[in-house]
Amino acid sequence: MPHYLDPLVRPDTVAVVGATVRVNAVGNTVLKNLLRGEYPGALYAVNPGYQEIEGVRCYPSLTALPQPVQHVIFAVSDQRLEAALDEAIACGVKAAMIFSSLVLENDSEPPLMHRVRDKAKQAGLLVVGANSMGFYNFAHNVWVGGFPTRSHRKPGNVALISQSGAGMSGIVDPDERIDFNFAVSTGLELTVTAEDYLDYALEQPETRVIGLFLETSRYPEKLIAAFRKAATRKIPIVVIKVGRTGLAAQLAVSHSGALAGSDAAYDAVFDRYGVQRVDDMEQLATALIMFAQPHPVGPGGIVTIHDSGGERQLFIDMAARLGAPLADISAGTRKTLDTLLDPGLPAVNPLDVWSAGGPDYEDRLEGCFAALLKDDTAALGAVVHDRAAHGRIYPEYIRHLRRGHAASGKPVFLVSNWQGTGEDPRIIEATRAGFPVLDGIAPFLTGANCLLGYRDFLARPAVRSPGLPRPVLTRWRTRLADNDVVDEIEANRLLRDCGIPMVKVWPVNNEDELARLAPELSYPAVMKTAMPDIRHKSEVEGVRLNIGDGQELLRVYNDLSGRLGNRVVVAPMHDDPGVEMILGLVTDDQFGPMIVMGIGGVHAELLRDVITVAPPFDVGTALRCLDRLKMRKLLDGMRGNPPVDIPAFCEAAAILSVIAVEFADLVKEVDINPVRVLEHGCVGLDALVIRKSV
Numbered sequence: 001m002p003h004y005l006d007p008l009v010r011p012d013t014v015a016v017v018g019a020t021v022r023v024n025a026v027g028n029t030v031l032k033n034l035l036r037g038e039y040p041g042a043l044y045a046v047n048p049g050y051q052e053i054e055g056v057r058c059y060p061s062l063t064a065l066p067q068p069v070q071h072v073i074f075a076v077s078d079q080r081l082e083a084a085l086d087e088a089i090a091c092g093v094k095a096a097m098i099f100s101s102l103v104l105e106n107d108s109e110p111p112l113m114h115r116v117r118d119k120a121k122q123a124g125l126l127v128v129g130a131n132s133m134g135f136y137n138f139a140h141n142v143w144v145g146g147f148p149t150r151s152h153r154k155p156g157n158v159a160l161i162s163q164s165g166a167g168m169s170g171i172v173d174p175d176e177r178i179d180f181n182f183a184v185s186t187g188l189e190l191t192v193t194a195e196d197y198l199d200y201a202l203e204q205p206e207t208r209v210i211g212l213f214l215e216t217s218r219y220p221e222k223l224i225a226a227f228r229k230a231a232t233r234k235i236p237i238v239v240i241k242v243g244r245t246g247l248a249a250q251l252a253v254s255h256s257g258a259l260a261g262s263d264a265a266y267d268a269v270f271d272r273y274g275v276q277r278v279d280d281m282e283q284l285a286t287a288l289i290m291f292a293q294p295h296p297v298g299p300g301g302i303v304t305i306h307d308s309g310g311e312r313q314l315f316i317d318m319a320a321r322l323g324a325p326l327a328d329i330s331a332g333t334r335k336t337l338d339t340l341l342d343p344g345l346p347a348v349n350p351l352d353v354w355s356a357g358g359p360d361y362e363d364r365l366e367g368c369f370a371a372l373l374k375d376d377t378a379a380l381g382a383v384v385h386d387r388a389a390h391g392r393i394y395p396e397y398i399r400h401l402r403r404g405h406a407a408s409g410k411p412v413f414l415v416s417n418w419q420g421t422g423e424d425p426r427i428i429e430a431t432r433a434g435f436p437v438l439d440g441i442a443p444f445l446t447g448a449n450c451l452l453g454y455r456d457f458l459a460r461p462a463v464r465s466p467g468l469p470r471p472v473l474t475r476w477r478t479r480l481a482d483n484d485v486v487d488e489i490e491a492n493r494l495l496r497d498c499g500i501p502m503v504k505v506w507p508v509n510n511e512d513e514l515a516r517l518a519p520e521l522s523y524p525a526v527m528k529t530a531m532p533d534i535r536h537k538s539e540v541e542g543v544r545l546n547i548g549d550g551q552e553l554l555r556v557y558n559d560l561s562g563r564l565g566n567r568v569v570v571a572p573m574h575d576d577p578g579v580e581m582i583l584g585l586v587t588d589d590q591f592g593p594m595i596v597m598g599i600g601g602v603h604a605e606l607l608r609d610v611i612t613v614a615p616p617f618d619v620g621t622a623l624r625c626l627d628r629l630k631m632r633k634l635l636d637g638m639r640g641n642p643p644v645d646i647p648a649f650c651e652a653a654a655i656l657s658v659i660a661v662e663f664a665d666l667v668k669e670v671d672i673n674p675v676r677v678l679e680h681g682c683v684g685l686d687a688l689v690i691r692k693s694v
Contacts, residue, residue: 005200008095008126008192009137009182011071012041014144015062017084018075019045019053026099026146027075030134031056037136037143037152044069062091073097073144078104078112085116089123096120098129099146102188117190125191132187133165136172139181139206149173153432156181158288159201161194162213163187167240171211171285177431178288181206195222198237202229209291211284212239212275214266220590227273236454237275238287241266264596264612265588271625272614274457276450286443287450293434295411297455300377301325302448304350304415305369305400306384311417312352315384315441324445325452326350327377336371340364350384366400370407379452380411382444387416392424393437401435411451413437415444465616466654472497473662480666484691485532488569491689495672498659500652502672502684505569514557517570518550524573527556528686531565535688540564546573574685578678579634579644582610583653585660585670587692593660593667597622597653599631600674607631615657622650635677644677652682668692 003010014034020027027047031054034043045053048060059065062072072088074081078100088096102113110118113130120127128135134145138152147169156179162168168185171178182201186194194214199222201207210230217223230237244263270277278284302324306312319326329349337347341364342355349372353365373381383400387393393414401412414430414437427437438444476494480486486494489507496502506521507530508514529542537543542564544556553570560568580600588594591614598610609630613621623646626632637643656670669690676683 001203003200003203005126005192005196007070008128009135009184009197009200010140010142011069011095013044013067013069014039014041014071014073014142015044015046015065015069016073016075017046017062017088018080019047019050019056019058020075021050021053025075028054029148030073030075030097030099030144030146033134033143033145033149037138037141039143040141042067042069062087062093068092071095071097075099075146078102082112082115082119085119089119089125093125095126096128097132097134097144098127098187098190099132099134100129101131113188113190120191127191128184129187130190131165133169133185135182135184136180137182138179139204145169147173150176153179155179155206157206157208158211158292159183159204159207159209160211160213160288161186161197161201162211163189163194163215164213164242167213167281170281171288175285176428177436178285178292179432189218193218193222195219195226198223198226199229202226202233202235207235209288210235210237211288212237213281213284214239214241215243217590220592224269224273224591227269227275230275231273231457234458236291236450237273238284238291238450239270239275239277240279240281240284241270241277262588262594262612264610265591265594265614268594268612268614269591272617274454276453278446278450282440283443283446286438286440287447289431289436289438290411290413290444290447290451291454293411293431293436295405295409295434297451298379298408298410300375300379301327301452302445303327303329303372303375303378303381304384305353305365305372305381306350307352307354309352309354311384311386312350314417315350318441319445322442322445322449324449327372327375327379329372329375329377333371333375337368340367340371362396362399366403369400369404369412373404373408373410373412378408378410379455380413380448381408382413382415382448384415384417384441386418390424393426393430395426398426398430398435401430405435413444415439415441417441461620463616463621464618465658466499466618466651468498468655468658468662477663477666480663480691486689486691487532487567488528488530488687491670491687492684494689495656495659495670495684495687499655500672500684501648501682502687503571503574505571508557508568508570509566511554511557514554514570518553521550521553521570522572523548524575525553526571526573526685527553527560528569528571529560529564530567530569532567534564535690537686571685574676574683576676576678577641578676578682580674581649581677581682582671582673583649583656583675583684584672585656585667586612587664587668593664595653595657595660597626597649599629599634613653613657615660617654617657619647619650619654622653623647626650642679645680645682646677648680648682649675649677652684666692 018027045056045058050058072093104112158180160183163186165185172183184197334347405412492502525547527544582600584596595613613625671688672684
């Protein structure tokens with residue numbers, strides 16, 4: 001079925017405007033790439049100075065071509081590009097490739113980039129770039145790269161979409177272990193964005209895994225739609241998302257010209273749709289190699305064999321640091337290993353198989369690896385051996401992999417402790433045969449985490465978020481729409497009506513109201529300022545705890561009303577043993593409402609131990625996400641304290657996630673801090689709700 005990007009990435013006719021005989025010029029290299037890729041359509045060169053370039057007939061202009069073309073590649077300077085674009089649009093061209101940056105010295109207003117973008121959009125022109133390294137549709141023999149590339153084998157099963165030009169070429173060009181079907185450097189995304197290319201890659205039957213180098217998303221809703229499609233089709237996506245730090249985020253925005261949402265919001269979206277995040281290009285390339293192999297991951301963790309005790313210990317330390325799960329093999333497997341190992345070598349995973357040798361050593365080693373992989377706790381396995389001289393590998397290494405896989409059907413990898421691939425053809429052959437050869441323990445463990453994480457994502461039950469009663473929704477939508485400011489009393493009532501347990505509070509506006517309330521109140525009590533312009537009460541000494549009786553209540557009221565204003569709230573003091581948590585709703589500038597959960601009290605300020613989750617979700621999702629907190633064990637009870645009611649907190653979080661969606665157009669922020677999680681149940685002690693500006 002045709003895709004809307006076909007005229008751009010799979011055109012039937014192409015013209016290279018600015019084609020040239022000058023070696024290493026873009027106008028020469030892109031023509032050579034199209035020829036090397038055996039482009040199957042009609043190909044024309046456009047340059048009034050030549051009759052023929054690289055065996056391709058050359059014409060003086062687009063209007064002189066013998067037929068209309070679908071795609072024009074601009075290999076001209078920025079000074080000439082606008083006029084060339086005007087000619088292309090006049091000729092009815094459907095798509096274009098722009099390598100240049102569209103920056104002119106002493107340019108007029110609006111600048112060239114804006115003029116080109118506006119003209120392209122008005123004409124409905126599909127554009128790769130500008131400021132792009134090009135694209136490669138290897139599946140359909142369309143190589144539109146402005147720089148030399150390596151040989152590429154068909155069929156490939158890996159797609160790569162990169163908002164960084166070097167982020168594409170730095171993975172596509174150097175190494176033959178990855179066979180691509182599609183790769184693109186999206187550049188400035190004048191009319192076609194990363195989200196569009198992602199959708200294209202997902203529609204290609206060859207695509208098994210997609211790599212994504214992401215600075216920011218221009219169309220978050222389209223990004224989520226693509227992620228949803230990938231999850232439905234069970235095509236894993238591995239992403240580098242730059243902008244974790246403030247400076248990196250600022251530079252990403254200035255480079256891409258688009259809004260940047262918070263890194264935590266991106267993580268929440270990735271988690272929701274099973275997108276696996278890595279930190280650098282080495283990890284990305286390794287993960288793509290590992291996902292591209294054809295063997296399904298089993299349940300459990302990682303098993304490995306080593307020929308060095310010291311390197312095995314290093315591997316164990318790195319696995320712990322990276323959170324990579326090592327399989328806890330069964331007693332039966334340990335018994336089998338005991339029959340194969342030399343005396344003194346413990347039958348454990350990871351397994352040191354080094355011995356004095358002997359004629360049957362290789363057979364015993366392979367038997368050990370097969371035994372490990374056949375264990376029910378093994379999801380995948382690795383032979384961790386260093387390279388031979390000149391970065392080569394010994395042929396027996398691949399035999400180890402093949403026997404282990406034959407015994408189990410599980411994925412297997414050959415991993416070195418240090419990058420040393422060199423140019424051994426066995427490495428390419430083995431990797432393409434489904435037995436990947438990888439460089440470095442940390443990239444392998446990161447890739448293994450991605451494989452296991454995606455496996456676990458596919459096994460998650462469907463999310464069943466709680467519903468809110470329709471009368472409650474209707475009533476509160478009306479009240480929120482009619483009130484620009486939501487004070488603490490209204491915030492408390494909103495949350496309680498929706499099902500979140502909140503401490504009961506009483507509003508007080510004068511001494512008479514306080515006098516009527518005092519005899520009915522249980523002590524100790526709490527009094528807080530409720531003046532609408534004060535959001536952070538503790539910063540203005542607007543909270544008093546442990547009020548013991550009615551007389552103290554009056555003294556506190558006189559102090560708060562005199563300093564801050566007459567309106568306060570009074571509530572009973574909750575000092576039950578438990579753990580203080582925070583629960584909130586924030587609105588990300590790209591992805592909209594997000595739920596924040598974490599450890600509260602002093603820990604919130606010092607450690608910022610919080611997680612962000614995309615709404616709506618259910619209790620099970622909240623329970624799973626809470627496990628990512630650094631201080632998660634605090635909830636299980638420490639130093640004699642009982643464990644707290646984590647499911648009760650997660651139920652409150654799930655309800656807030658539905659509030660976030662149902663009131664997304666009205667509510668910008670909710671802060672329930674603290675939520676005291678008790679041995680049985682939980683209760684919110686303070687609430688802040690901020691309306692969206694009309």
